[in-house]
Amino acid sequence: MKALTITLQALGLLLLIPAVAMATLRIENANNDGPSIAFPGGTLVSGELHIGPEPDWRFTGDIDTVELELVDSGSSRLIWIQDANGKAYIASGYMQSFFGRLWKHWAVEADQGSGLAVLRIGDTRYERQLIRIHEGDELDGVAASILRKYAGGTVTAEGIAAVRAQIESGSTWIFELAPRS
Amino acid sequence: MSLKNYLLLCAGLSLATAVSILLVPGVAQLFETLILGFLFVFAN
Numbered sequence: 356m357k358a359l360t361i362t363l364q365a366l367g368l369l370l371l372i373p374a375v376a377m378a379t380l381r382i383e384n385a386n387n388d389g390p391s392i393a394f395p396g397g398t399l400v401s402g403e404l405h406i407g408p409e410p411d412w413r414f415t416g417d418i419d420t421v422e423l424e425l426v427d428s429g430s431s432r433l434i435w436i437q438d439a440n441g442k443a444y445i446a447s448g449y450m451q452s453f454f455g456r457l458w459k460h461w462a463v464e465a466d467q468g469s470g471l472a473v474l475r476i477g478d479t480r481y482e483r484q485l486i487r488i489h490e491g492d493e494l495d496g497v498a499a500s501i502l503r504k505y506a507g508g509t510v511t512a513e514g515i516a517a518v519r520a521q522i523e524s525g526s527t528w529i530f531e532l533a534p535r536s
Numbered sequence: 537m538s539l540k541n542y543l544l545l546c547a548g549l550s551l552a553t554a555v556s557i558l559l560v561p562g563v564a565q566l567f568e569t570l571i572l573g574f575l576f577v578f579a580n
Contacts, residue, residue, distance in 0.1 A: 361537075364537060364542055367542075367546070368545070368546065368549065371546055371549065371550060372549060372550075372553055373571070375549075375550045375553045375554055376553055376554075376557060376567045376571070377571065379553065379554045379557045379558065380557060380564060380567060380568060380571075383557070383558060383564070391564070391568060392565070392568045392569070392572060393568040393571050393572045393575075394568065452578075454575060454578045458575050
């Protein structure tokens with residue numbers, strides 16, 4: 356009985372510390388001008404708002420992460436960015452696992468909400484409309500971009516087909532960062 | 537350990553964790569890296 360009590364007490368402490376850490380980090384970041392590595396921040400305030408012609412998003416080819424704010428919730432997160440055919444896209448993986456959906460809840464929010472977003476790259480903010488792309492040949496370019504930037508850089512037809520299959524099965528969600536109409 | 541002492545230990549550790557994250561440089565980043573590592577493994 357004593358051994359069980361000690362085990363349960365130790366288990367409680369092992370769960371308590373990560374829970375306190377997560378709660379503290381979440382609260383600490385919630386109102387910041389931008390996210391931290393793992394926790395959402397608040398509304399993106401600093402940076403000039405881009406006004407003018409639609410950019411050619413190929414310039415994001417060398418950029419690893421961008422900051423994305425969902426207007427509905429006013430929360431922002433750090434996210435990978437892909438470009439294909441001059442357009443920009445973002446991906447959310449692990450969408451079929453419990454932890455994945457918990458971690459990537461923003462994607463559910465974007466899909467079910469208005470999809471209005473603000474993207475910040477460096478010191479420039481871009482007003483965007485997130486549009487989920489479920490299927491289609493457009494995904495080949497996005498898959499190639501994912502492979503090139505985040506999966507070792509080797510782009511093969513098999514690799515593209517595998518990533519596209521993940522997207523079309525719903526395991527990875529892709530959103531186009533379209534201009535607001 | 538009595539329940540009272542255990543709860544005091546929990547409270548102390550919680551406070552120490554929160555304060556170190558808020559005030560000690562690098563601790564927040566360490567916890568974030570650990571949490572990200574956990575998510576990358578278990579979200580799969």
